[in-house]
Amino acid sequence: MDAFFASVEQLDHPELRGKPVxxxxxxxxxxxxxxxxxxxxxxxxxxMPSTIARRLCPELIFVRHNFERYAxxxxxxxxxxxxxxxLVEPLSIDEAFLDVTEDKRxxxxxxxxxxxxxxxxxIKTGLTASAGISVNKFLAKIASNIKKPDGLYVIKPGDAExxxxxxxxxxxxxxxxxxxxxxxxxxxxxxxxxxxWDKDSLLRNFGKAGEFFYDIxxxxxxxxxxxxxxxxxxxxxxxxxxxxxxxxxxxxxxxKLEMELMERLEHAETxxxxxxxxxxxxxxxQITRSKTLHNYIHDFATLHREVTSIRKTLTLEGERIRLMxxxxxxxxxxxxxxxxxxxxxx
Numbered sequence: 001m002d003a004f005f006a007s008v009e010q011l012d013h014p015e016l017r018g019k020p021v022x023x024x025x026x027x028x029x030x031x032x033x034x035x036x037x038x039x040x041x042x043x044x045x046x047x048m049p050s051t052i053a054r055r056l057c058p059e060l061i062f063v064r065h066n067f068e069r070y071a072x073x074x075x076x077x078x079x080x081x082x083x084x085x086x087l088v089e090p091l092s093i094d095e096a097f098l099d100v101t102e103d104k105r106x107x108x109x110x111x112x113x114x115x116x117x118x119x120x121x122x123i124k125t126g127l128t129a130s131a132g133i134s135v136n137k138f139l140a141k142i143a144s145n146i147k148k149p150d151g152l153y154v155i156k157p158g159d160a161e162x163x164x165x166x167x168x169x170x171x172x173x174x175x176x177x178x179x180x181x182x183x184x185x186x187x188x189x190x191x192x193x194x195x196x197w198d199k200d201s202l203l204r205n206f207g208k209a210g211e212f213f214y215d216i217x218x219x220x221x222x223x224x225x226x227x228x229x230x231x232x233x234x235x236x237x238x239x240x241x242x243x244x245x246x247x248x249x250x251x252x253x254x255x256k257l258e259m260e261l262m263e264r265l266e267h268a269e270t271x272x273x274x275x276x277x278x279x280x281x282x283x284x285x286q287i288t289r290s291k292t293l294h295n296y297i298h299d300f301a302t303l304h305r306e307v308t309s310i311r312k313t314l315t316l317e318g319e320r321i322r323l324m325x326x327x328x329x330x331x332x333x334x335x336x337x338x339x340x341x342x343x344x345x346x
Contacts, residue, residue, distance in 0.1 A: 118130075230269050274290055297328060
């Protein structure tokens with residue numbers, strides 16, 4: 001989907017159409033969750049601090065997120081995907097891989113399928129979507145970004161080798177900014193440069209990721225499209241406008257995060273055994289501590305007790321904390337009849 005969160009807001013609020021919009025808070029500690037294409041022209045990007053976004057685009061309009069609405073639209077889009085193939089692997093709320101080797105409607109052309117899907121999304125949701133078509137996940141993902149917004153790009157098997165050789169490494173799916181900078185220092189600037197390196201040299205310089213880099217430089221990606229992947233964790237975190245510095249502030253804010261997390265677990269009808277506490281300090285140092293229980297978490301009292309136990313192993317007083325988060329993993333789906341729905345009635 002194209003600038004998904006921002007596009008939904010512009011769809012629902014006509015007065016925002018054609019204007020630079022950022023989904024997220026406007027405070028000093030806030031970040032941009034999504035930016036409309038009008039805002040992107042000024043250099044505004046997701047994950048950018050809101051203060052910087054405001055400097056880049058003084059006319060930027062900040063709007064609060066509405067995740068329930070985004071999830072509603074996402075479900076509609078996924079439903080459209082499933083009309084054409086059962087092999088749908090969501091990457092996020094606004095993106096998915098589709099394997100249309102055996103399409104339900106017997107169309108026989110991935111390009112035609114993509115065009116029909118994009119047209120149906122526009123008709124049913126009012127939003128635009130871009131698509132990438134190729135022989136594997138790696139190439140399809142790259143192709144999907146080439147004609148954004150509201151476009152489609154195909155990388156044919158016979159064109160893949162030349163396409164990869166000419167592609168800058170920072171455009172490779174799976175190569176982030178830091179890795180790209182390291183590659184530049186090593187003289188690797190595009191796919192052709194990367195292809196010159198043998199597997200051992202890549203492993204030595206990039207660890208386990210070296211094998212992945214070796215393969216994608218040759219267009220090799222045998223990962224199947226995996227539908228209905230299990231959710232691995234449920235969590236919540238918050239970046240604070242003002243650093244937390246006292247024990248009272250830390251305990252109080254953690255309690256709020258625990259309550260929100262318990263509600264999310266109940267909403268997802270799941271629970272888990274591993275609790276992870278994440279702390280980020282004002283100097284951007286970050287620590288995580290995890291604890292795996294013998295039994296699954298079935299009530300708020302257990303969650304609160306175990307998070308408190310983890311917290312007490314850390315020396316947080318005197319530190320300046322800008323972010324805290326709590327996550328539960330090792331999930332299992334619960335029977336709704338066994339759930340304690342009265343936890344927050346008091």
